Amino acid sequence: MAEPAKPLVEIRNLVLDAATERGEAHVLRGLDLDIGRGRILGVVGESGSGKSTLASCLLRLLAGNVTRLTGEIRFDGTDLLQLGPAAMRDWRGRRIAMIFQDPMTALNPLFTVGSHLTDVVRRRYPKLSRRAALAKGEDMLTRVGIPDAHLRLAAYPHQLSGGMRQRVMIAMALIVEPDLLIADEPTTALDATIEAQIVALFDGLRRDFSGSILFISHHLGLVAELCDDLCVMYGGCIVETGPVAAVLSRPRHPYTRALLDCEIVVDGEGRLASIPGDVPDPVAPLDACIFAPRCAHAAAICLTGMPPLDPAGEGRRAACFRSAEVMA
Numbered sequence: 037m038a039e040p041a042k043p044l045v046e047i048r049n050l051v052l053d054a055a056t057e058r059g060e061a062h063v064l065r066g067l068d069l070d071i072g073r074g075r076i077l078g079v080v081g082e083s084g085s086g087k088s089t090l091a092s093c094l095l096r097l098l099a100g101n102v103t104r105l106t107g108e109i110r111f112d113g114t115d116l117l118q119l120g121p122a123a124m125r126d127w128r129g130r131r132i133a134m135i136f137q138d139p140m141t142a143l144n145p146l147f148t149v150g151s152h153l154t155d156v157v158r159r160r161y162p163k164l165s166r167r168a169a170l171a172k173g174e175d176m177l178t179r180v181g182i183p184d185a186h187l188r189l190a191a192y193p194h195q196l197s198g199g200m201r202q203r204v205m206i207a208m209a210l211i212v213e214p215d216l217l218i219a220d221e222p223t224t225a226l227d228a229t230i231e232a233q234i235v236a237l238f239d240g241l242r243r244d245f246s247g248s249i250l251f252i253s254h255h256l257g258l259v260a261e262l263c264d265d266l267c268v269m270y271g272g273c274i275v276e277t278g279p280v281a282a283v284l285s286r287p288r289h290p291y292t293r294a295l296l297d298c299e300i301v302v303d304g305e306g307r308l309a310s311i312p313g314d315v316p317d318p319v320a321p322l323d324a325c326i327f328a329p330r331c332a333h334a335a336a337i338c339l340t341g342m343p344p345l346d347p348a349g350e351g352r353r354a355a356c357f358r359s360a361e362v363m364a
């Protein structure tokens with residue numbers, strides 16, 4: 037059998053600390069993660085688990101109060117953390133593109149859809165004429181499902197619906213043909229019908245987009261539908277990774293199990309259940325399993341330190357001392 041292709045991105049021991057009034061916040065506590073070529077990797081976890089911070093490390097767009105960023109982010113063999121600012125800017129516009137949760141914050145209200153698109157295209161292909169760039173933009177708008185694309189080129193962001201604005205953002209990201217597309221909660225600002233359409237659009241991308249996608253979401257059901265692989269984050273740690281169907285059908289970490297139970301148990305008013313207890317304090321040191329305080333299976337060993345993200349069969353990994361015993 038042929039060797040499996042090397043992953044597009046290999047993240048090793050990624051640590052990010054930031055200064056806060058209460059002390060150093062340990063926002064990412066040593067992440068190890070691969071993003072496979074042409075694969076869609078879903079990242080899930082409660083609010084505050086570090087999902088957006090992981091995305092910002094890949095783009096190297098960091099807050100001013102970051103005091104430590106160490107480890108490796110090898111992208112096709114190049115460690116992004118070692119690149120200078122100019123090289124990183126170039127990388128961002130060409131090889132990595134990002135779709136944000138709220139398209140209004142990323143679109144300039146003073147510019148038309150057409151100028152947003154030509155701007156991105158000409159930064160990527162400086163020799164292209166404005167006319168050719170516009171034609172490329174129009175084609176991409178059509179491909180992301182915007183009807184009458186040639187008319188939309190002249191529209192301003194506020195003249196479009198939320199779903200259309202999100203499609204414009206997706207078009208702007210895809211038009212540079214990135215190797216990695218990062219989508220941070222791209223559907224949470226949309227209503228359920230539009231959300232379904234955008235998910236269908238991502239699903240359709242599998243056919244004509246050869247890059248990898250990092251898809252951040254709160255919504256396990258959505259990730260199950262769309263993604264190939266899954267990464268479950270908790271308190272700045274990765275607690276479980278693996279092929280999405282395997283992880284969701286037989287979780288190897290109690291936190292994944294608890295997240296799944298929340299999606300299944302909906303109360304009488306249609307609200308999702310939540311896991312009892314509070315998310316960890318990022319300022320606290322990591323001297324026990326990060327999930328132990330909320331874990332139904334916590335035992336003495338769980339208080340001895342954070343368990344490593346160990347292989348758990350079939351391309352899977354889990355960070356739980358008791359996985360084999362309690363998650364079988």
Ligand SMILES: Nc1ncnc2c1ncn2[C@@H]1O[C@H](COP(=O)(O)OP(=O)(O)OP(=O)(O)O)[C@@H](O)[C@H]1O
Binds near residue numbers: 086
């Ligand atoms: N620059 C920073 N300074 C201080 N704390 C930070 C900084 N960046 C992130 N944090 C904290 O780190 C934790 C993780 O934040 P992050 O935004 O990555 O979480 P998230 O998983 O994306 O959450 P959400 O689902 O709400 O978007 C949060 O507790 C956040 O307050």
Ligand SMILES: [Mg+2]
Binds near residue numbers: 087088089220
């Ligand atoms: Mg976030």
